[in-house]
Amino acid sequence: MKTEKAWDNPMDLKGAVWQWAERIGVEVREIHLREMRRKWASISTNGRLTLNTELLHLPEALTEFVIVHELVHLLVPNHGKLFKGYMTAYLPDWEDRQERLKML
Numbered sequence: 817m818k819t820e821k822a823w824d825n826p827m828d829l830k831g832a833v834w835q836w837a838e839r840i841g842v843e844v845r846e847i848h849l850r851e852m853r854r855k856w857a858s859i860s861t862n863g864r865l866t867l868n869t870e871l872l873h874l875p876e877a878l879t880e881f882v883i884v885h886e887l888v889h890l891l892v893p894n895h896g897k898l899f900k901g902y903m904t905a906y907l908p909d910w911e912d913r914q915e916r917l918k919m920l
């Protein structure tokens with residue numbers, strides 16, 4: 817099994833968030849990295865994003881899925897049809913990535 821690249825460097829991970837925020841057209845005000853026990857990330861309606869430090873060590877594709885999921889929540893607060901539509905628009909293979917993440 818090939819080892820997939822992770823972001824490792826917090827600055828690189830944050831850079832990925834800024835790029836995605838610009839692409840999706842949402843405003844992220846703060847990015848925090850901290851240990852989280854039961855989830856990968858959370859975001860507040862005013863754009864304060866908290867990411868689990870574990871994400872630094874996951875394959876980029878999975879971390880990217882988590883980032884896009886959280887940022888799309890700034891457009892749609894729930895996981896309904898519209899949310900899924902945005903996910904598919906930005907990450908066409910998001911369901912595969914979600915499955916991989918669940919299997920970790």
Ligand SMILES: [Zn+2]
Nearest residue numbers: 885889894895
């Ligand atoms: Zn969610």
